[in-house]
Amino acid sequence: xxxxxxxxxxxxxxxxxxxxxxxxxxxxxxxxxxxxxxxxxxxxxxxxxxxxxxxxxxxxxxxxxxxxxxxxxx
Numbered sequence: 001x002x003x004x005x006x007x008x009x010x011x012x013x014x015x016x017x018x019x020x021x022x023x024x025x026x027x028x029x030x031x032x033x034x035x036x037x038x039x040x041x042x043x044x045x046x047x048x049x050x051x052x053x054x055x056x057x058x059x060x061x062x063x064x065x066x067x068x069x070x071x072x073x074x
Contacts, residue, residue: 001063001066002038002063003042003047003061003062003063004035004036004037004038004042005063006060006061006062006063007035007036007042007047007050007061008036010050010054010056010061011036014054018032018033018036019032021050024049024050024053025046025049025050027046047061047062051071052071054071055070055071056068056069056070056071057069057070057071057072058071
C-alpha cells in the first residue's frame, strides 16, 4: 500500500474529516487532499505528526509494513 492510500485509510477508520487533519498539520484542506491523492508528497515531519496522532509506527503509516505497531514513546 502506498503512503497516500494509508493516510486516507487511517483517517477514514477514525471517522475524521480532511479538514480536521489539515488543522492538526496547520495546512489547508486542499493541501491535505493533495497528500491523500498522491499529487503532492507529504513532508516527513508531517508524516511523523500523523503517526504520533494515530499512534502507529512510521513503517505502517508510510505503507512499508502492514503491521500497525505503536509510535515510539521515547
